[in-house]
Amino acid sequence: AQKVTQAQTEISVVEKEDVTLDCVYETRDTTYYLFWYKQPPSGELVFLIRRNSFDEQNEISGRYSWNFQKSTSSFNFTITASQVVDSAVYFCALRVYGQNFVFGPGTRLSVLP
Amino acid sequence: DSGVTQTPKHLITATGQRVTLRCSPRSGDLSVYWYQQSLDQGLQFLIQYYNGEERAKGNILERFSAQQFPDLHSELNLSSLELGDSALYFCASSVGSGGDQETQYFGPGTRLLVL
Numbered sequence: 001a002q003k004v005t006q007a008q009t010e011i012s013v014v015e016k017e018d019v020t021l022d023c024v025y026e027t028r029d030t031t032y033y034l035f036w037y038k039q040p041p042s043g044e045l046v047f048l049i050r051r052n053s054f055d056e057q058n059e060i061s062g063r064y065s066w067n068f069q070k071s072t073s074s075f076n077f078t079i080t081a082s083q084v085v086d087s088a089v090y091f092c093a094l095r096v097y098g099q100n101f102v103f104g105p106g107t108r109l110s111v112l113p
Numbered sequence: 114d115s116g117v118t119q120t121p122k123h124l125i126t127a128t129g130q131r132v133t134l135r136c137s138p139r140s141g142d143l144s145v146y147w148y149q150q151s152l153d154q155g156l157q158f159l160i161q162y163y164n165g166e167e168r169a170k171g172n173i174l175e176r177f178s179a180q181q182f183p184d185l186h187s188e189l190n191l192s193s194l195e196l197g198d199s200a201l202y203f204c205a206s207s208v209g210s211g212g213d214q215e216t217q218y219f220g221p222g223t224r225l226l227v228l
Contacts, residue, residue, distance in 0.1 A: 047217075
């Protein structure tokens with residue numbers, strides 16, 4: 001069975017600090033996809049990134065970066081120079097062939113001014 | 114804005130009642146997914162429709178049902194409502210039948226409160 005763990009329930013940082021959100025997944029499949037979504041206070045779920053299991057190259061998009069390590073089954077998300085607008089709940093999700101999305105429990109990030 | 118629309122945004126009803134939630138997918142998307150987000154259960158997949166046909170089923174109660182119409186919009190029907198059904202209900206859409214590589218784009222959600 002598939003499982004996603006986000007051990008950090010809540011994180012608080014001060015603006016401009018860097019913060020890393022952890023995601024650990026479990027699957028026996030060799031082909032799978034990992035996702036990150038952001039849920040701001042307004043409630044909608046915003047897609048951030050998709051990564052397939054064969055591509056371990058790290059990705060950077062502005063202040064966001066993702067570190068995918070198959071050896072540790074982790075897909076961590078770092079926000080550099082955090083801003084108040086980054087305050088949200090962040091979900092990591094896993095999908096394998098023929099199965100439904102499995103979401104982690106989410107990490108609530110509060111960025112204080 | 115993901116392009117997925119959901120109505121209504123908020124819904125307040127009483128136990129035992131029936132409600133219908135509506136979702137319109139992004140233009141060109143053929144799959145619609147329904148999710149329930151509650152405080153104790155997190156994000157739970159309910160059901161997926163692809164081009165009018167049921168494609169996958171998750172943790173959907175028998176009191177709940179859904180359908181996808183020829184114009185690809187979808188409705189989620191919740192009946193005999195209980196207090197525990199209070200949650201945020203999301204609709205998502207994707208372009209194809211839901212292969213593992215497909216990204217799902219989520220609507221703004223319908224917040225249901227059962228009193």
